[in-house]
Amino acid sequence: MQPDYAAILQTIFAEVQPLLSQGKVASYIPELSKVSTQHFGMAVYCLDGSTYSIGDSQQKFSLQSVTKLFALALAFSREGDAIWERVGREPSGNPFNSLVQLEYERGKPRNPFINAGALVIADILSARFVQSDIAVQQFARTISGEPTIDFDMAVAQSERQTAHRNYAIAHLMKDFGNLHNPVKTVIDSYCRQCSLTMTCAELAKAGGFLANHGSVPWSGQRILDASSSKRLNALMLTCGTYDAAGDFAYRVGLPAKSGVGGGILALVPGELAVAVWSPGLDATGNSLAGTYALERFTTLTARSIF
Ligand code: DON
Numbered sequence: 001m002q003p004d005y006a007a008i009l010q011t012i013f014a015e016v017q018p019l020l021s022q023g024k025v026a027s028y029i030p031e032l033s034k035v036s037t038q039h040f041g042m043a044v045y046c047l048d049g050s051t052y053s054i055g056d057s058q059q060k061f062s063l064q065s066v067t068k069l070f071a072l073a074l075a076f077s078r079e080g081d082a083i084w085e086r087v088g089r090e091p092s093g094n095p096f097n098s099l100v101q102l103e104y105e106r107g108k109p110r111n112p113f114i115n116a117g118a119l120v121i122a123d124i125l126s127a128r129f130v131q132s133d134i135a136v137q138q139f140a141r142t143i144s145g146e147p148t149i150d151f152d153m154a155v156a157q158s159e160r161q162t163a164h165r166n167y168a169i170a171h172l173m174k175d176f177g178n179l180h181n182p183v184k185t186v187i188d189s190y191c192r193q194c195s196l197t198m199t200c201a202e203l204a205k206a207g208g209f210l211a212n213h214g215s216v217p218w219s220g221q222r223i224l225d226a227s228s229s230k231r232l233n234a235l236m237l238t239c240g241t242y243d244a245a246g247d248f249a250y251r252v253g254l255p256a257k258s259g260v261g262g263g264i265l266a267l268v269p270g271e272l273a274v275a276v277w278s279p280g281l282d283a284t285g286n287s288l289a290g291t292y293a294l295e296r297f298t299t300l301t302a303r304s305i306f
Pocket of ligand 1: 063064065066096097115159166191194258259260261284285286
């Protein structure tokens with residue numbers, strides 16, 4: 001029997017209120033620090049087409065690293081296993097913007113969800129598309145069915161102006177021969193990609209294809225074969241929330257991808273996608289109230305992959 005999602009979202013909404021002020025907005029991208037920590041939105045997209053939402057679920061927010069999932073799905077669908085020659089599939093155990101492993105491991109990022117890995121994916125996409133960020137935007141429109149999905153140019157510019165670490169990462173990889181396009185081209189595309197905005201309702205719908213074994217539930221369009229979809233789910237579980245991936249799996253028990261805008265997309269394979277947004281982050285860069293909300297969601301619905 002399907003849980004009472006509407007009632008469960010209401011319970012979660014009430015429970016997270018005291019947590020909203022405990023997280024800190026990302027300030028290393030100045031434009032993101034302007035967002036209030038008091039926002040909370042959550043949306044569930046069930047594969048039978050039913051939807052449930054609460055709070056600021058219709059408000060656009062900056063997807064940031066959640067877009068790494070879209071970029072990876074697009075690159076994997078086009079290039080297949082060839083991408084693994086340039087990026088690994090192991091959790092990093094380090095912060096998402098860390099440089100240390102990259103030097104030891106000769107410019108091959110641990111996985112596609114840390115910044116280094118996402119820069120390599122943007123570089124791979126640049127070989128196939130005129131602009132990788134536009135390709136990711138089009139992909140986001142296709143999987144969400146929302147033709148208006150767009151960049152926030154103020155956020156993109158704000159990130160570009162402060163992207164010193166990402167420049168350092170990109171230059172290091174360029175030196176190791178793992179970046180084929182000019183560093184500036186890749187960083188510019190990556191910053192625009194990260195600035196894409198969506199609402200929780202749109203994001204949950206966009207995640208549907210990964211909960212639906214690779215095909216878009218409402219259009220039937222196949223994006224990935226079932227095996228590839230399984231593999232992306234596995235990467236989300238092991239690497240999607242960075243150096244908190246172990247703790248996230250322990251607490252939530254779902255494949256998920258987070259972003260420093262405060263969004264998290266999580267999947268119950270075969271059943272639903274759930275998106276949550278709350279801009280206050282914990283020390284690892286994951287939404288503090290968002291993680292708690294998902295922990296309660298899997299507890300109250302008795303839905304998890306375990
Ligand atoms: O490159 C960055 O630092 C940001 N554009 C994205 C980082 C991010 O979202 C990490 N997520 N928790």
